[in-house]
Amino acid sequence: MISHRVMRSGILAAAWVALACTVAAGPVRADETCNSPYTAKLIKGQEDYVYVWALGVEGLGDGSDKLVTVDVHPKSKSYGKVIASVSVGSRGEAHHMGFTDDRRFIWAGGLSEAKIYVFDIATDPAKPKLVQTITDLADKTGYLGPHTYYALPGRMLVQALSNTNDKGGVTGMALYNNKGELIASYKMPTDGGGDGYGYDLAVNPKKNILLTSSFTGYTNYMRSLWELVKDAEAMKRFGNTMVVWDLKAIKPKRILSVPGAPLEIRWSLNQADNWAVTATALTSKIWLVKQDGKGEWQAKDVATIGDPAKVPLPVDISITRDGKGLWVNTFMDGTTRYFDLSNPEAPRQTYAKVTGKQVNMISQSWDGKRVYITSSLLANWDKLGAENEQFLRGFVWNGKELKQVFEVDFTKETLGRAHHMKLGSKALRTTAADAAALERLARR
Amino acid sequence: MAVRGGGRRAIASAAARVRQRTGAAALLAWFVCATSASAHAGEPLPALDFDPPPPGSYTLHRIMAAPDGAVLGIDGRSQRLSQFTRDRITLLGFIYTTCSDPGGCPLAYRVFDAMKQAIETTPALHDRVRFVTLSLDPARDTPAIMRQYAGSRPSDTSGGLRWYFLTTGSAHELMPLVEGFGQDIRYTIDRSNGKPRWELSHVLKLFLIDAAGFIREIYTSAFLHPRTVLNDIETLLIEGSGPGIEAAGR
Numbered sequence: 001m002i003s004h005r006v007m008r009s010g011i012l013a014a015a016w017v018a019l020a021c022t023v024a025a026g027p028v029r030a031d032e033t034c035n036s037p038y039t040a041k042l043i044k045g046q047e048d049y050v051y052v053w054a055l056g057v058e059g060l061g062d063g064s065d066k067l068v069t070v071d072v073h074p075k076s077k078s079y080g081k082v083i084a085s086v087s088v089g090s091r092g093e094a095h096h097m098g099f100t101d102d103r104r105f106i107w108a109g110g111l112s113e114a115k116i117y118v119f120d121i122a123t124d125p126a127k128p129k130l131v132q133t134i135t136d137l138a139d140k141t142g143y144l145g146p147h148t149y150y151a152l153p154g155r156m157l158v159q160a161l162s163n164t165n166d167k168g169g170v171t172g173m174a175l176y177n178n179k180g181e182l183i184a185s186y187k188m189p190t191d192g193g194g195d196g197y198g199y200d201l202a203v204n205p206k207k208n209i210l211l212t213s214s215f216t217g218y219t220n221y222m223r224s225l226w227e228l229v230k231d232a233e234a235m236k237r238f239g240n241t242m243v244v245w246d247l248k249a250i251k252p253k254r255i256l257s258v259p260g261a262p263l264e265i266r267w268s269l270n271q272a273d274n275w276a277v278t279a280t281a282l283t284s285k286i287w288l289v290k291q292d293g294k295g296e297w298q299a300k301d302v303a304t305i306g307d308p309a310k311v312p313l314p315v316d317i318s319i320t321r322d323g324k325g326l327w328v329n330t331f332m333d334g335t336t337r338y339f340d341l342s343n344p345e346a347p348r349q350t351y352a353k354v355t356g357k358q359v360n361m362i363s364q365s366w367d368g369k370r371v372y373i374t375s376s377l378l379a380n381w382d383k384l385g386a387e388n389e390q391f392l393r394g395f396v397w398n399g400k401e402l403k404q405v406f407e408v409d410f411t412k413e414t415l416g417r418a419h420h421m422k423l424g425s426k427a428l429r430t431t432a433a434d435a436a437a438l439e440r441l442a443r444r
Numbered sequence: 445m446a447v448r449g450g451g452r453r454a455i456a457s458a459a460a461r462v463r464q465r466t467g468a469a470a471l472l473a474w475f476v477c478a479t480s481a482s483a484h485a486g487e488p489l490p491a492l493d494f495d496p497p498p499p500g501s502y503t504l505h506r507i508m509a510a511p512d513g514a515v516l517g518i519d520g521r522s523q524r525l526s527q528f529t530r531d532r533i534t535l536l537g538f539i540y541t542t543c544s545d546p547g548g549c550p551l552a553y554r555v556f557d558a559m560k561q562a563i564e565t566t567p568a569l570h571d572r573v574r575f576v577t578l579s580l581d582p583a584r585d586t587p588a589i590m591r592q593y594a595g596s597r598p599s600d601t602s603g604g605l606r607w608y609f610l611t612t613g614s615a616h617e618l619m620p621l622v623e624g625f626g627q628d629i630r631y632t633i634d635r636s637n638g639k640p641r642w643e644l645s646h647v648l649k650l651f652l653i654d655a656a657g658f659i660r661e662i663y664t665s666a667f668l669h670p671r672t673v674l675n676d677i678e679t680l681l682i683e684g685s686g687p688g689i690e691a692a693g694r
Contacts, residue, residue, distance in 0.1 A: 037667075038664055038667075040647045101664070102626065102628035104628065153662035153663065153664045154507055154508075154626050154649070154659070154662040155507060155662075175505070177507050177508045178626050179508060179626075181508065183505045183506070183507060184503075184505045206493050206494075206667075207493060207494050208494040209494075246497055246502075248496060248497055248502060248672070249497045249501065249502035249503075250502075251497075251502070274493075430628070430629075430630050
């Protein structure tokens with residue numbers, strides 16, 4: 001086999017030479033600030049909708065997880081109002097979601113089960129429709145708690161948080177095609193310093209790099225936070241690593257030590273940049289991942305978020321499209337912070353505002369002028385009593401001040417706990433298999 | 445293949461020499477190209493900013509079976525698409541003759557043309573690979589229009605590569621193929637010149653299909669690089685995918 005490869009490498013040398021002379025490369029395109037770079041159809045103007053993936057609450061409404069559509073176009077009569085809601089008919093710790101590469105579907109799932117729900121958002125972007133439920137993740141991979149849904153061309157790479165064997169943090173990724181058929185699975189590395197844990201994933205195709213982070217397993221994230229923090233042994237079972245993978249081969253290349261549960265990963269969208277940032281939940285730090293002078297990928301602690309001694313618990317982050325700014329939400333103190341990322345080696349906090357009694361996810365429009373915040377972290381980690389606010393809040397950002405412009409009270413609306421968000425647009429209405437539309441083209 | 449220590453070292457050394465020569469040749473070619481870039485359409489290809497995994501060192505999974513359906517060749521004869529997606533490695537892309545988006549069909553053509561040249565200069569790839577371009581606009585892109593559009597490409601087999609230009613008889617025949625491949629297309633109404641005018645647009649995807657009819661890789665315009673396509677073709681050849689293994693949909 002080796003000699004075979006050598007032979008072919010030699011044979012193809014002529015092909016490389018021929019190629020180098022004749023082709024122009026496609027532009028590397030950025031994306032809305034946290035989507036896969038393979039996601040088509042960016043919303044660069046005013047978004048019409050925010051889709052909120054909400055956890056069901058027993059006794060509230062139908063008690064099931066649901067995808068909620070909120071009208072966020074300022075000129076709309078229903079601005080700031082819920083205009084649609086799709087219940088999945090059960091409660092499974094709804095958490096994150098992601099677009100397919102053609103942006104026609106949202107994949108969403110829960111952490112207490114292994115189901116993946118597929119919603120059609122293209123036929124009528126104002127009224128998503130549940131069109132498929134994928135149920136083979138646990139049986140075929142042993143993974144539990146699908147978390148991140150990351151579009152690759154024609155496929156979805158799903159990062160899980162746990163496993164069905166011991167419900168600990170050792171887990172992996174599953175690769176599906178866009179029809180919902182499992183193609184392959186990949187274990188998170190447990191050798192070479194890897195802890196086997198997973199959380200988020202994000203790719204940099206220019207560098208052929210897939211980057212993953214690490215959190216904890218079902219036995220921890222489904223437990224009451226207030227009990228968990230008193231259990232010293234359980235608190236040891238959090239991820240302390242990030243993994244640099246060869247994207248093409250989906251093989252681990254390098255394990256990075258990033259103590260304290262590194263969560264969301266954001267690559268800079270600036271085409272000239274090749275670095276990513278993450279925030280560690282337990283140690284309250286911003287880490288920078290980039291290549292050193294020798295081309296090796298390294299992780300570096302570059303900033304502190306709040307007072308780590310008070311465990312503010314940084315949760316979600318959102319990077320601006322130019323890679324110059326980073327929003328950071330800290331759950332415990334309900335604070336939204338803005339960091340100047342002009343020098344990613346030394347991020348500097350320039351703004352902070354308490355935006356809720358508890359805050360979790362944060363998303364921004366492409367132009368950065370609108371910011372959306374939700375409240376729920378996990379059903380058993382959310383605060384109790386009057387501090388358990390559940391909302392979607394919309395803000396405008398003028399570069400100096402966040403000003404709230406609307407709120408949807410998810411408890412009052414009997415919707416549940418508001419978690420992950422994705423933006424939608426009327427302009428993305430499309431039906432691929434629309435022969436009638438193509439026939440109209442014939443009459444143009 | 446079992447290789448003893450000395451033999452393994454010798455092969456590794458030979459591989460290194462081959463790769464050194466390949467790298468040097470590529471650099472030379474790049475230098476030559478860079479100095480004559482104005483002679484080519486579009487911007488010159490920047491060097492890949494990473495070392496791709498060697499062909500054969502990774503797996504191209506079966507993403508899904510390539511869909512099948514009725515298509516029309518440039519001679520107007522109705523055939524099954526599977527006749528053009530089996531028994532050889534196929535690079536397939538959807539195009540339409542009025543497409544002018546520089547990141548769409550024109551880019552696809554630059555890649556196809558570059559790949560054609562590369563394959564023609566590589567005897568080991570002769571008669572192993574085919575290209576298929578399938579129209580997204582059957583109303584306008586009749587077989588006659590496709591024949592005119594293709595020029596001499598379909599009849600040029602001097603380099604051991606066949607390039608097929610296909611269309612369909614109607615939108616109803618086309619749509620199952622579009623949906624089956626997951627090729628997203630959009631319709632917009634252009635009102636800039638008074639009378640509303642329907643326009644078609646798409647996000648470029650190229651599909652690498654193995655000889656058994658399975659889609660093994662999908663490339664999009666934003667991250668389309670011919671070298672990675674050639675690496676993937678080489679990976680499929682090393683794998684030995686071809687006639688005799690279980691074929692898609694048979």
